[in-house]
Amino acid sequence: MTVEAAPQASTELVQHLIRLGCVNTGQPDSGDETKASELLRQVVDLPGVELESYGPLPNRQSLVARLPGSDPMAPTLLLLGHTDVVPADPTDWRHDPFGGELIDGWVWGRGAIDMLCVTASMAVAFADLARRRVALPGTVVFCAVADEEAGGKAGADWLLRHHRDAVIADHVLTECGGTPLHTPSGMKLPVLVAEKGAAWCTLTVHGTAGHGSTPLIGDNALVRAAEVVRRLAAYRPLGVIHDTWRGYVAAMQFDPELEAILLDPTAITDWAEHHPDRGFAADCHACTHLTISPNVLRADGKTNTIPGSVEMEVDIRTLPGHTLDDVQRVLDEILAELRPFVDIEFFDPGWATSTASPVDSPLWRSIERASAAVYPDARCVPAITPGGTDARFFRDHGCTSYGYGLFSRELGYDDYVAMFHAKDERVDVHSLGLMEQLWADIAVDLLGERHP
Ligand SMILES: [Zn+2]
Known part of the structure; x- marks a missing residue:
């Protein structure tokens, strides 16, 4: 497969997938990912490929395609893509978010x-391996899953609970990473090897109801909740300099002054607060701190009634080593004398511990070799993401799981980050070609004779 000849297949496939509009609103029956899994089935339905569809509902099927290797003892590589997308408001966009238009070398759409872009290029690379009848000792699995955008309960998490054998693999590749970062010390390619955990919770703040005309008679739960929100937002813990962060900072080759700040738990906290590059600073902060963001407040009532209780939802993100007990301790400390007035309920299942895969792995080395073929002078950098992907479920099952991809120089890191769940999302055709090549190269390198 050549880069010149290949992109058309991924490009057309991305356009089709965008037009299907598998929008996941978070409602259990939204998504309709079966439409995407049926389309992808047509792409990978080739001689030698074993195909299955699984899912909790008829409209939420995930596709599993398997290209068995010649040696049952050889490792398995899972190419894991999700097919759902988050909603889009067309009035914000320059082009129809579900039009899948190809304009000047860019495919536009949610x-x-x-x-x-990753799911489509994985499907095309997988089909290419099958079509070429590449005889690999190891097995390649392509899995197009539903429901990543609402936590994987009808997708990756469900598959691992109900059809573990169909999807379990030694090595897993999924989304994020691989956007060229141009730094004074050369180009860097982030590989997501770790994710923060999430301890989402509902805080119910209690007071005493009364008539709104006589405020002193009541004990206003909304006023108390305002103080709770203020304290949560003002929480400023020290940084946690964990191993993944150390590895990231070392590989990025920052100048010595910045490196010293990024490895100092006190200095990094102050620096992140004031550094003018807010995107970079916020990311460094999130990767090294337990963060708390109060995001939803519900105080249903009446204008002339002092509310007796108010509910808020809080997004708490944890670092490697943090436990639920640690989170509870932090909340107790923040609430202090208000603690008796607040009930804390963690989402179920809403507790995900931070997960990490080792950097010293055959998959890492295959990624390095495959990336060097495109960007010979670039360096792969192990990174932690403040967000979550389906990789976390596979790490929980002991699979080495990374988030990667490979994007062209035209797609800057800031653009990439800004397009996630945002307006004017688009990908360039060149990047699609690079990724097709990447997935096939990694599969051959990792599962071939050289690495039994
Ligand atoms: Zn995603």
Whole structure:
């Protein structure tokens, strides 16, 4: 497969997937990912490929395609893409978010970046391996899953609970990473090897109801909730300099002054607060701190009634080593004398511990070799993401799981980050070609004779 000849297949596939509009609103029956899994089935339905569809509902099927290797003892590589996308408001966009238009070398639409570009290129690379009848000792599995955008309960998590054998693999590749970062010390390619955990919770703040005309008679739960929100937002813990962060900072080759700040738990906290590059600073902060963001407040009532209780939802993200007990301790400390007035309920299942895969792995080395073929002078950098992907479920099952991809120089890191779940999402055709080549190269390198 050549880069010149290949992109058309991924490009057309991304356009089709965007037009299907598998929008996941978070409602259990939304998504309709079966439409995407049926389309992808047509792409990978080739001699020698074993195909299955699984899912909790008829409209939420995930596709599993398997290209068995010649040696049952050889490792398995899973190419894991999700098919759902988040909603889009067309009035914000320059082009129809579900039009899948190809304009001047860019495909526009919801999911172009997150993550239909990866899912489509994985399908095409997998089909290419099958079509070429590449005889690999190891097995390649392509899995197009539903429901990543609402936590995987009808997708990756469900598959691992109900059909573990169909999807389990030694090595897993999924979304994020691989956007060229141009730094003074050369080009860097982030590989997501770790993710923060999430301890989402509902805080119910209690007071005493009364008539709104006589405020002193009541004990206003909304006023108390305002103080709770203020304290949560003002929480400023020290940084946590964990191993993945150390590895990232070392590989990025920052100048010595910045490196010293990024490895100092006190200095990094102050620096992140004031650094003018807000995107970079916020990311460094999130990767090294337990963060708390109060995001939803519900105080249903009446204008003339002092509310007796108020509910808020809080997004708490944890670092490697943090436990639920640690989170509870932090909340107790923040609430202090208000603690008796607040009930804390963690989402179920809403607790995901931070997960990480080792960097010293055969998959890492295959990624390095495959990336060097495109960007010979670039360096792969192990990174932690403040967000979550389906990789976390596979790490929980002991699979080495990374988030990667390979994007062209035209797609800057800031653009990439800004397009996630945002307006004017688009991907360039060149990047699609690079990724097709990447997935096939990694599969051959990792599962071939050289690495039994
Ligand atoms: Zn995604």
